[in-house]
Amino acid sequence: MSEITLSVIKADVGGFVGHTDVHPALRDCCDEQLAQAKKDGLIVDYARGEVGDDISLIMTHHKGVENEDIHKFAWNTFTAMTEVAKKYGQYGAGQDLLVDAFSGNLKGMGPGFAEMTFEQRVSEPIVIFLADKTEPGAWNFPIYKMFADPFNTIGLVIDPSMHDGFRFEVQDLIGEREIIFNLPEEMYDLLVFIGSPSRYVIKHIYRKSSDEPVAVTSTQRLFLMAGRYIGKDDPVMVVRCQSGLPAVGEVLEPFSFPHAVAGWMRGSHHGPLMPVGFEDDTPSRFDGPPRVVALGFQLTDEGHLVGPRDMFGDKSFDNARQLALDAADYFRRHGPFEPHRLPLGEMEYTTMPQVSKKLKSRFKKAD
Numbered sequence: 001m002s003e004i005t006l007s008v009i010k011a012d013v014g015g016f017v018g019h020t021d022v023h024p025a026l027r028d029c030c031d032e033q034l035a036q037a038k039k040d041g042l043i044v045d046y047a048r049g050e051v052g053d054d055i056s057l058i059m060t061h062h063k064g065v066e067n068e069d070i071h072k073f074a075w076n077t078f079t080a081m082t083e084v085a086k087k088y089g090q091y092g093a094g095q096d097l098l099v100d101a102f103s104g105n106l107k108g109m110g111p112g113f114a115e116m117t118f119e120q121r122v123s124e125p126i127v128i129f130l131a132d133k134t135e136p137g138a139w140n141f142p143i144y145k146m147f148a149d150p151f152n153t154i155g156l157v158i159d160p161s162m163h164d165g166f167r168f169e170v171q172d173l174i175g176e177r178e179i180i181f182n183l184p185e186e187m188y189d190l191l192v193f194i195g196s197p198s199r200y201v202i203k204h205i206y207r208k209s210s211d212e213p214v215a216v217t218s219t220q221r222l223f224l225m226a227g228r229y230i231g232k233d234d235p236v237m238v239v240r241c242q243s244g245l246p247a248v249g250e251v252l253e254p255f256s257f258p259h260a261v262a263g264w265m266r267g268s269h270h271g272p273l274m275p276v277g278f279e280d281d282t283p284s285r286f287d288g289p290p291r292v293v294a295l296g297f298q299l300t301d302e303g304h305l306v307g308p309r310d311m312f313g314d315k316s317f318d319n320a321r322q323l324a325l326d327a328a329d330y331f332r333r334h335g336p337f338e339p340h341r342l343p344l345g346e347m348e349y350t351t352m353p354q355v356s357k358k359l360k361s362r363f364k365k366a367d
């Protein structure tokens with residue numbers, strides 16, 4: 001078996017209408033660029049993913065992670081799509097391209113990416129999750145359940161090849177540090193951190209026996225890069241499945257509960273993360289609620305992507321959707337109050353500094 005790199009690189013380069021969906025002309029432009037890259041031999045294979053106003057380039061290649069050629073290709077593709085977005089008057093055209101020109105790799109430039117290099121197994125089932133109107137920490141809850149919770153993943157209990165558990169790499173997005181936890185031994189330590197998903201995010205999962213990654217998430221936080229509030233990051237996550245890893249059904253199972261995430265309207269509200277089929281990937285009500293699609297692929301041993309299958313299209317997720325809609329009603333009735341609106345700390349990136357400044361002289365010392 002040979003090594004392959006799977007790169008998922010995403011950006012919002014213009015919405016149709018507002019921040020709800022992508023115009024077909026952008027999809028066409030994206031497909032043309034990807035087909036050319038395959039023809040040129042830069043990539044082995046590709047697929048296009050989409051959720052809400054975000055497009056993902058899903059690519060297999062032999063160049064490794066954070067490769068300049070691959071990242072530059074993605075940048076150029078998003079730039080070309082931005083031109084199309086401008087032509088069609090799309091909303092927020094080029095919004096995630098934060099710098100004027102590409103240099104080196106995409107870190108700090110706006111687009112999000114999740115990449116991993118691994119030895120392909122004879123049959124390699126992979127699920128790629130794409131979310132809109134939320135932040136990278138939204139993956140903490142489901143990925144924890146997939147790889148650490150025996151009530152979700154029975155394989156941790158009864159499959160001898162999973163029984164030792166997994167290693168979790170966690171990034172501190174504000175402190176710019178990272179740490180590895182061994183599960184299940186350090187479960188309680190891990191939970192102290194990842195229970196705060198706005199700051200601590202699970203970046204990689206590794207097998208205990210090797211350094212080979214089995215899952216990866218995108219972890220950029222746009223507002224930290226831009227130095228001002230410009231929305232949530234609409235993250236992606238790639239998970240390898242089966243044969244000593246969580247089964248596809250164990251990987252999908254956490255989404256049967258639409259847990260509350262930060263994002264939604266103006267990136268400033270908590271709401272349920274609703275699993276949806278491809279047909280329903282267009283956040284509309286109050287610009288949401290936040291949603292996630294799941295693209296299933298089989299990777300052949302030559303690195304070709306067979307898929308995608310619409311994994312949340314199945315009716316077994318209907319109850320989760322209904323619960324998400326009911327939770328959306330519940331949260332919305334709080335209007336501008338917490339815990340629907342995000343807590344003060346997160347509001348620092350919106351109007352709070354200006355309003356506080358304006359009212360400063362009117363605040364008197366309280367007895």
Ligand code: F6R
Pocket residue numbers: 018019092133134231232263264265266267286287
């Ligand atoms: C959330 C999001 C939208 C916008 C909202 C206001 O991530 O993208 O909810 O924040 O539609 O957008 P602007 O400020 O562009 O009018």
Ligand code: MG
Pocket residue numbers: 012014015018019053092095
């Ligand atoms: Mg947008």
Ligand code: MG
Pocket residue numbers: 012019052053054132133234
């Ligand atoms: Mg988006």
